[in-house]
Amino acid sequence: MVEGDEIQPLIEAVHEEFVPYLGEGKVADYIPELAKADPRNLGIAVATVDGRVYSTGDDAEPFTIQSISKVFALTLALGKVGDDLWRRVGREPSGTPFDSIIQLEHEHGIPRNPFINAGALVVSDILLSGYQPRETIGQILEFVRFIANDETIAIDPVVARSETEHGYRNRALANFMLGFGNIEHAVDLVLGVYFHQCAIAMDCRQLAKAGLFLATGGRVTHRDTGVVSTLRARRINALMLTCGQYDGSGDFAFRVGLPSKSGVSGGLLAIVPGIASVAVWSPALNKQGNSLVGTLVLERLAERAGWSIF
Amino acid sequence: MVEGDEIQPLIEAVHEEFVPYLGEGKVADYIPELAKADPRNLGIAVATVDGRVYSTGDDAEPFTIQSISKVFALTLALGKVGDDLWRRVGREPSGTPFDSIIQLEHEHGIPRNPFINAGALVVSDILLSGYQPRETIGQILEFVRFIANDETIAIDPVVARSETEHGYRNRALANFMLGFGNIEHAVDLVLGVYFHQCAIAMDCRQLAKAGLFLATGGRVTHRDTGVVSTLRARRINALMLTCGQYDGSGDFAFRVGLPSKSGVSGGLLAIVPGIASVAVWSPALNKQGNSLVGTLVLERLAERAGWSIF
Amino acid sequence: MVEGDEIQPLIEAVHEEFVPYLGEGKVADYIPELAKADPRNLGIAVATVDGRVYSTGDDAEPFTIQSISKVFALTLALGKVGDDLWRRVGREPSGTPFDSIIQLEHEHGIPRNPFINAGALVVSDILLSGYQPRETIGQILEFVRFIANDETIAIDPVVARSETEHGYRNRALANFMLGFGNIEHAVDLVLGVYFHQCAIAMDCRQLAKAGLFLATGGRVTHRDTGVVSTLRARRINALMLTCGQYDGSGDFAFRVGLPSKSGVSGGLLAIVPGIASVAVWSPALNKQGNSLVGTLVLERLAERAGWSIF
Amino acid sequence: MVEGDEIQPLIEAVHEEFVPYLGEGKVADYIPELAKADPRNLGIAVATVDGRVYSTGDDAEPFTIQSISKVFALTLALGKVGDDLWRRVGREPSGTPFDSIIQLEHEHGIPRNPFINAGALVVSDILLSGYQPRETIGQILEFVRFIANDETIAIDPVVARSETEHGYRNRALANFMLGFGNIEHAVDLVLGVYFHQCAIAMDCRQLAKAGLFLATGGRVTHRDTGVVSTLRARRINALMLTCGQYDGSGDFAFRVGLPSKSGVSGGLLAIVPGIASVAVWSPALNKQGNSLVGTLVLERLAERAGWSIF
Secondary structure (H helix, E strand, O other): OOOHHHHHHHHHHHHHHHHHHEOOOEEEOOHHHHHHOOOOOOEEEEOOOOEEEEEEOOOOEEEEEEHHHHHHHHHHHHHHHHHHHOOOOOOOOOOOOOOOOOHHOOOOOOOOOOOOOOHHHHHHHHHHHHHHHHHHHHHHHHHHHHOOOOOOOEHHHHHHHHHHHHHHHHHHHHHHHHOOOOOOOOHHHHHHHHHHHOOOOHHHHHHHHHHHHHHOOOOOOOOEEEEOOOOHHHHHHHHHHHHOOOHHHHHHHHHHHHHOOEOOOOOEEEEOOOEEEEEEEEEOOOOOEEEEEHHHHHHHHHHHHOOOOO | OOOOOHHHHHHHHHHHHHHHHHOEEOOOOOEEEEEHOOOOOOOOEEEEEOOOEEEEEEOOOOOHHHHHHHHHHHHHHHHHHHHHHOOOOOOOOOOOOOOOOOOHHHHHOOOOOOOOHHHHHHHHHHHOOOOOOOHHHHHHHHHHHHOOOOOOOEEEEHHHHHHHHHHHHHHHHHHHHHOOOOOOOOOHHHHHHHHHHHHHEEHHHHHHHHHHHOOOOOOEEOOOOEEOOHHHHHHHHHHHHHHHHHHHHHHHHHHHHOOOOEEEOOOOEEEEEEOOEEEEEEEOOOOOOOOOHHHHHHHHHHHOOOOOOO | OOOHHHHHHHHHHHHHHHHHHEEEEOOOOOOOOHOOOOOOOOEEEEOOOOEEEEEEEEOOOOOOOOOHHHHHHHHHHHHHHHHHHOOOOOOOOOOOOOOHHHEEEEEEOOOOOOHHHHHHHHHHHHHHHHHHHHHHHHHHHHHHHHHOOOOOOEEOHHHHHHHHHHHHHHHHHHHHHHHOOOOOOOOHHHHHHHHHHHHHOOHHHHHHHHHHHOOOEEEOOOOOOOOHHHHHHHHHHHHHHHHHHHHHHHHHHOOOOOOOOEEEOOEEEEEEOOOOOEEEEEEEEEEOEEEHHHHHHHHHHHHOOOOOOO | OHHHHHHHHHHHHHHHHHHEEEOOEEOOOOOHHHHOEEEEOOOOEEOOOOOOOEEEEEOOOEEOOHHHHHHHHHHHHHHHHHHHHHOOOOOOOOOOOOOOOHHHHHHHOOOOOOOOOOHHHHHHHHHHOOHHHHHHHHHHHHHOOOOHHOOOOEOOOHHHHHHHHHHHHHHHHHHHHHHHHOOOOOOOHHHHHHHHHHHEEOOHHHHHHHHHOOOOOEEEEOOOOEOOHHHHHHHHHHHHHHHHOOHHHHHHHHHHOOOOOOOOEEEEEEEOOEEEEEEEEEEEOOOOOOEHHHHHHHHHHHHHHHOOOO
């Protein structure tokens, strides 16, 4: 298995190998702000459990993390309400697209898992309990800054606003669950929290550091403290593996073999338990809506480094 | 992490802990032969990568492995046709019960994965290519004997016949796929192979040994040879994790954290990569159709031994 | 076939026959205002093509017509945009409940027919084109007053407001279709129109008169003028027959044999082409959400009068 | 409304109008025998309740009636078991294609109506009760000969055999229902009956005469006797209207306005209650699998003759 100083040359080699593929795929265009992304960007960062960060390419270019934020929001919500969360959200892969509403009707308003949009909206609703939307958004941002050990991380207000103006499907999901009693706050507030968490902007180095607590059994390396218990870190990893890539999770587990979460802006976060947290970013997407080159990079990196949980 | 000589007392302690729960749940009764099982049975066996086997309880009582055989049939079929297999079977969790036909209609006769019944029938069809049913069944049995290093393993002909007489749903699935051109042999032959592979009878010790090649990166420990490549072993593990417990796979990954496959007779096979293969058997099932006590035993064993891929 | 003066004694006899059943079933309670209805009410009215109205029971008690309004709104919208309407709404029975969203996802935001909620919302959206919500609501009310020849018909503002406060599912449907581009106005405006049309209050005599143009081949009997062409009247009747009772339309056609539309307040409008328009009202509902006693009354009335289109 | 001697020139005019369209659409090719049909054929026949038959075009060319036979088999089965039949088959439009299996899984093996394939197989199963397959097939044929008053009607054995060899989907449906206990005889016997009833061959004149009892309130005109009660005739018409064109029934009711049943060989039977029975045949199909030119002919004929139940 590749470790330590071997990582930097490895990620540079993989970066070089996949630069020719940049431009394939299609940048997300459902909101104008995302459509502006340059499909030729490619950033890679690896944060290892000893606290070092290796990176290359467009590793300092910030992007909004979108659905990757669901991992951090879930972690925060589990800290707040513990396993009670699972009375309102399932833990099974959905077998349907990320924004499907079909499963919700069949299962009476209980989302299949916290990483499809419906599940993430319930998580937002849980985080709102006892707080104003502004406070809730502040808590999420503070948490991400803490685990990434970086106070400069911020929310992109233009993207947040753009999402709010176009988020009809999410509005449908939230109202639908409200009808089943599985949303407790006003839909506009829930969506406000959700769209702002999606608009948290980071570069690859920051994102790799933010995910590192999932590779260390729940500890942050920059302070001698745990964010979550080892059992909870493992369980979040398990959810990322079975549900983190929506209806492409099985194939991703088969090909890459690591827990991961994708975002529609082209970001990918993958966890190598006990070893490292990996962030890859390239905006053009494949047919499943995940970063096309990012997925190929992760697959090659995992293969060459010998990283697999299986 | 628990290793070596600590394993025997651990499995005995877990066995003792769960004996009081025996009798809960419900033995499968869709075929008369399975309904005869004694719900008070509980066997546990752990085969470690150094070739040793620890076991306790009803560890020498044979049972038909049913759907656990899908793991071995898939391994054999991948050896025969390689990745061409994936043109006829998917690699995604189904989000529906093990014998659902709905997904097949939506996805034009391509089963979502090789561990739901439809997928296993396609695997049987692939194994039939170029052989008579009797030969194909013989090959599967030989393969299981080889990986378990035990020539005494046999097929239970009464169970095989009983399945044949009641397998209407599987017959529907096969005819449905035949209509889409995804079954190439006569339905009766495909079902014959499938029902016989399900009727392979083993005890927990034999089953743990049979699964060990998935914990060793593809090697059998009793001979210095590989059954499959390390990459393929990892990929089969990945499929077991995302699809091995049907529509309960996400929850199982969350709670137990190990690749596994269940069978309707109450057997469970779980893999601890690099460490061990674990077989548990207890016939009474939970609502998802998996061994009720067996699942609890695996969860406790994994927790106490510190075994998790995450 | 029963005609003219035989009608009054017939409806009185049927009324008497079913009074003992009043109290069975369950009044709709999804909004507080509807829950206040008295389940012991039963009104019957028959308006014949010669301009006479026969009635009995609680025939002068007003109730909000709810989904029966979909027939009038559709008629108005067809007058406005003609067959272009069918580019945005289908003409097939849905095979799912009235407020299901599943079909909408499968068919990309095109409702199956104008009588399920999603279809009625598109019709509201069409009626809004070029008008303010207040004007649109006014047009619908004016149209209903005209066809019923009764200027006293009004909207119940308390029910309209109650619907607005609880209509999460309709809000979900509208946002969902907006995401597919099949809603053109702001969701709140569309819902405002829809909830107000549902809150139009009439008694059985008024409702029977309002529906009469569908029995006369499109003409209003109180003036010598046509509301719609004979072909269009027939086609609206056809839609009522195949889709007017949601997922119970087939059974209703089988048992009663007349085009009809039901409302959740317990109203029923049935058309006997060339003969009469029939309104029945009884608030307690059967499992399909249609008036329990009202359906029985219509079935018996049609049978005894020899009224059937088949 | 067009009647008597006006009918012959009308059908000739409509025939002439649509001859230029012959050749559009696509002949069914799922079994070799059907693929041999000449897409340029067009036959029209109208049998009136006074016992006369008008016809034109290829009105003496026999074709297998395929799914139109479901109407006759249902009539026969209702005569045998009465309303008990409805415990095993529903009366609702399906909202899915004619051979879909999805609804069957959702509704536990109860077909939505007797005109989708699954429902017709249950009807075959009912007809088999107490008889050998050969006898059952004989009874169906005798019944069709009786209502058509034509002893020369026969089954096309080549088509029957061809269906048997390719009917995988029907075999899947039957086995699926067998698993739910809604098929009582061996699948091969049920399919045998079904495929033979589909292979009954008639020309348009014979088919129009066979359907006439549904226009007369259940009486056959060639003898002074009833086949079914008036109520039952009406109810069969109601089922034809809501379910007779599969998932195109709503649109057909909207455009044509008559109860009807289509067959994959390009035949159409439509009923004008109290007036006539109409048979049209043209083998090339539209996208819904119904006769392309036949549907247009029926629509024009109904419009010009003023025939509509609405």
